Amino acid sequence: MTALALLHFRRADCEWLVLIETEKSIYELQTIRDEINSELTPDIDLEALERKIKQRLPDAEFLDFRYVS
Incomplete structure (x- = not known):
């Protein structure tokens, strides 16, 4: 089953x-x-x-990337 996922990535000075x-x-x-x-x-x-x-999610369809901070 296909689902939407919102992933949060962060390093010291910014987040995506x-x-x-x-x-x-x-x-x-x-x-x-x-x-x-x-x-x-x-x-x-x-x-x-x-x-x-x-590389880790080759089957994923990317819908949006957002720079948060």
């Missing part, structure tokens, strides 16, 4: 919200989000974050 459509479970998404958050470095940009997400 990513809206995706995926068949992954909530547990899988939380694990992936936590792994990516632990890898974020001060020099990461939106394109690099998007690549990291797409």
